[in-house]
Amino acid sequence: MFGQGLLKGLQVTWGRMLSKKQTVEYPDEHIEMFPRFHGRFELDVDKCIACGLCANACPNKVIQIEKEKVDKKQYLTRYMMRIEYCLFCGLCVESCNKDALKFSNVIDMNQYRRSWVRLTLVDRPAPEPTETPEEETSAKAAKDEAAAGSTPGKEG
Amino acid sequence: MGENIFVGIATWLRDVMSSAGVPDLWNDTILMLVKLVTVLVFVMLNFMVLNYMERRIAGFIQSRRGPNRVGPHGLLQPLADIGKMLGKELYIPKSVDKIVFLLMPTLIFVPPFLIFAVLPLGKNMAAIDMNIGVFYMFAIASLSTIILWGAGWSSNNKYSLIGSMRAVAQMVSYELPLILSLLGVIMITGTLNMSSIVEAQNNIWFVFTQPIAFLIYFIAGIAETNRTPFCLVEGESEIIAGPYTEYSGMTYAMFPLAEFVSMIIISAMSTIVFLGGWLAPFGWTFIPSWLWFFLKMYVMIFIFMWVRWTYPRIRVDQLMGFNWKVLVPLALANIFITGVGMYVFRAIGWWS
């Protein structure tokens, strides 16, 4: 009969009007994200060995690493992610051998300015070397000695 | 809740003024102005309620919550909307016909207001109890067609032009079944006065004696107010917003406002003509007449909204075909049957 589908549709919407609402009131209520959710990046600085695998794995060259050599070890001084180019593919997290780089569950990464979006996970100066290399000290001492030796000659 | 609260206020106002020595002519004029301002306030309040109601119902139907941020349960959302609309720039595109472009949003509001003057919103509660009320209403309602057309034409945009051409075709065609469907009722009552039509339904509402006419009226009414399934004038997914495409800010807001107001009018008319107006069913007269009127009107509005958020949009050729091939013949047949019925009943003496 013509009109049956029309009535059926009204019945569907009537049922939905009275049934439970499926949305949540966002700022008051939060949906918990799944453990694998690709949210804001987190870097465990102590685990990071500044190998640069993540930067290489990235398809978009999002990750910029600056490092210094301290005590024959690479020391991470700056770890910056240009999130505005990030695809959130997770290849960097997957490439990390030390489990240093991870996704967190934080979803609100939005900012008012494009330039604020950049995520600087580490920005610190390199520490002073704990002990200065051997030959450098001896050379310095010799130079000091020479300087000390020359002055009396000048005077004399 | 007094049955005569509004009528009482009017009488009291008249008494106060005549006791203060105001001449009768001035007295009447002031009272008329008060009534019209009341209508204005009434329309604006209803617009806000409808705005909220539409969005909330749309939300509920779509498993959402609808507006719930501004005020308790989002009740202040219409105010926020109006504030936002007022704050927006009135952008006038370069190539529009400026005078017509700006005049049309102003004028679109006039016909609905004029109609409100004659609607009896309760017992003895018409601002003007006109003896040709139904006729007047349709005469005025037709005016909005030309305003929509002017808005679309002056925008100098092809989408607007298509939309306004659709508006003309649709609203002029659907006026016919709308009026024809009411003719049956008018034949039975023999009057064009809305109050008399309501009084004539004391025994039985016309929705039961004229069900086909009510159905035709309902469908044509949706088409007159340009709501889904007949929202071709706006036709969001086809012609962006039809005649309103180029409007912004408050000039744009006037069109939805007028649309809501005409929806109130169509619902109010169906209440008056088919649902017994302010008459209380089952003799429940403890609820005042004007409240009954509003209850019935809002039930109608709810059905309009329910239908809107359920159905898809019809196509333009189907729209016209449906009107001329189905609705108009049906309405004419209804008139014919009503006329024959009247004679038959008169002959056997059931009805005088």
Place this chain on the structure above:
Amino acid sequence: MKTETYTLNLGPQHPSTHGVFRIILELDGETVVKATPVPGYLHRGIEKLAEARTYTQVIPYTDRMDYMAAMLMNWGYVAAVEKLMGIEVPERVEYIRVIVGELSRIASHQIAIGAMGGDIGALTAFTYTFRDREYVIDLLEMVSGSRMTFSYFRIGGVAADLPDEFFPATRKLLNEIPAMCDEYDDLVTGNEIFQARTKQVGIITPEMGINYSLSGPTLRGSGVNYDLRKARPYSIYDRFDFEVPLGTNGDCFDRFRIRIDEIRQSKRIIEQALDQIPEGPIMAKVPKVIKPPAGDAYAEIESSKGVYGAYVVSDGSPKPYRVHFRRPSFINLGYLGELCEGWKLADVIAILASIDIVLGEVDC
């Protein structure tokens, strides 16, 4: 009376072109005299970008083609590289791929149904399908961590195993899918207004469909039984029992209807896959640096829009020499101009929606 036709520029910014797609319409009143589709507004040069990336790094870019069914886009590319390298994919991976691929197909079809409903004017259908799609996407998020661009496939396997909570959650959703489909049927398919709008509109005859190399539901709506999963089973599709829904008239309504039926069939496939899935590794033995031997390979899968193919040419270096994608949306669009002629403006929208294009895929 002398009448003139006029040009209407539908798009690129238009509510129902599903993105930035442009059709230049020559209209006589509301009737289309000539339609010229103009794609290309979302062109990002994914094929060229791929030449500067390693084989693994191309995967996230394939997501960005058909972002409504990103898992399937991953699959086609990964299958091509695996074919090139001769990698035998572990059994469990094949099952995981089928499960997430079919879930992705369900999500994509839900968008197609909802968007078509919305374009016809039933906005509630749009929200209903999106609401239900969220639950499907939840499952994929559980697996891959993303809601839209999953990047879940890897060459020789998948990024991570299915989590334990995935299985009960999927079974629960699958039980709800028939009710979802019935709701769409009640609300949209059975609606007389919708039928009046879509039946006998935009008819693609089987011959024309084949001539224009259409594929997917667009072709099957015309009654041509060509589903790659049946016609030339790839992966492990020969192990599942399912039907290919076919249309009879080739009109917009058939194209719409068989998408709902395909959701039901996808549900059957996933159920069987969940029952049969074996334990095992989730990664084949793949060298750390992927360097396929010089040569080329072409692999096809049945994506939600049609036959999606990836052609990969290797010169022996870690980066592909050339990658080409056969995007079904783009090829299905080839017939649009001719198809629209003679129909009303509103029908153009219905026809476009029934072809179900995703602009990311059209422009690549």
